[in-house]
Amino acid sequence: MGTAHPGNAPVVAGVDGSERALAAVRWAALTAAHEHAPLELVHAAGYPDLYVGAATPPSQALQQRLRERGEESLSAAERLAEESAGVRARTRLEADSPVPLLLRASEAARMVVLGTSGRGGFVGLLLGSTTVALATHAHCPVVAVHGDPPETGPVVVGVDGSGLSERATRHAFEQASLRGAELVAVHTWSDADTDVVFSAARMQFEWEPMEDAERRVLAERLAGWQAEFPDVVVRKVVARDRPRHQLLEWSERARLLVVGSRGRGGFRGLLLGSTSQALIHHASCPVMVVRPEHGYPDGGGG
Incomplete structure (x- = not known):
């Protein structure tokens, strides 16, 4: 028995290319399969927070590299979702910072899933500051995934x-x-x-x-x-x-x-x-x- 989600709201997972984020994607894909829900993988290709307040914006070349890295991360996550849970995910890449992007995504999601630490972007800031920010302000439940999550136990x-x-x-x-x-x-x-x-x-x-x-x-x-x-x-x-x-x-x-x-x-x-x-x-x-x-x-x- 499940709770009704208008329009079959998706499970949303943040992707940044790290191993922790991929573990979160796998958990999100298995959960989407359990709930017969869509899976949406999102990546923020905006420049890292270290540039906030800098005198000059990042170069076009850097912005292009960030976008290419995001596309590679999403492709890897998309393959993992299909291999681990038989789920075909839709992907979303935007030139924004992680928190604003995920907050917007949470408005239509049944849950947002994140890894707890990683190399940057969604999961690497200040020991999980992105996760804490989402858990504080998101419009839906937020799931923090630690390492390789177990599939047994209560x-x-x-x-x-x-x-x-x-x-x-x-x-x-x-x-x-x-x-x-x-x-x-x-x-x-x-x-x-x-x-x-x-x-x-x-x-x-x-x-x-x-x-x-x-x-x-x-x-x-x-x-x-x-x-x-x-x-x-x-x-x-x-x-x-x-x-x-x-x-x-x-x-x-x-x-x-x-x-x-x-x-x-x-x-x-x-x-x-x-x-x-x-x-x-x-x-x-x-x-x-x-x-x-x-x-x-x-x-x-x-």
Whole structure:
């Protein structure tokens, strides 16, 4: 069972010729095949950011070399998509910088897929700044692919009770259903979460009841989705821990990790939640960051 995407929206993958980007293309192609969706490969042939602010623009010869390199990268990615998933991709090369190009592409995409590091362009800037920028501002989920992604293991979702977590849970159920995978729903709490409600003395005696209460919260959050996706086997994990610790550990055995761009404890002004940023950079499997459907009420990012 899947979510309706008007006009069968494409899976979009950023291409820059690096090995990490090709790994992302392969994951995107397999996902497009699972979802019976089109695959679009995009490359930004605009001059690198190192030229921004320079006294003179790059020469025509350099611009031509960048365009030729982009065409070569797209051709290689196109072949990989067909070989790995039997998907015939459409390609798109534009004389623009990566972030503006991908933000525009995200308006009509079901997801945007990127490698997490590479030699330049989409994935090489400031340890994933392009990925973070997309996860902060894109109009659809953004997937950060790390290395050669696994094709086995569960889909893991972080559940914290927020509205954005609810959207992430829906995407996680959908992905688990499409892939025939188990879904692991991870819910955590810590001393920092509970000090404001319970005194230290009271907490000493009430950890077990508190854990029971947290389990009830998780079960309630999942009940409706389990009814909608009866084919998905769900494992519920409740832990007294920080979200990033639990989710990073689960990423070592997962095929996909799904989180909201900002969780319950986030501050309105932050561009991207600290947990989401940590997972983008350090998780051992692909990470899907889910954005709010209509942005944040205060206009801030995730």
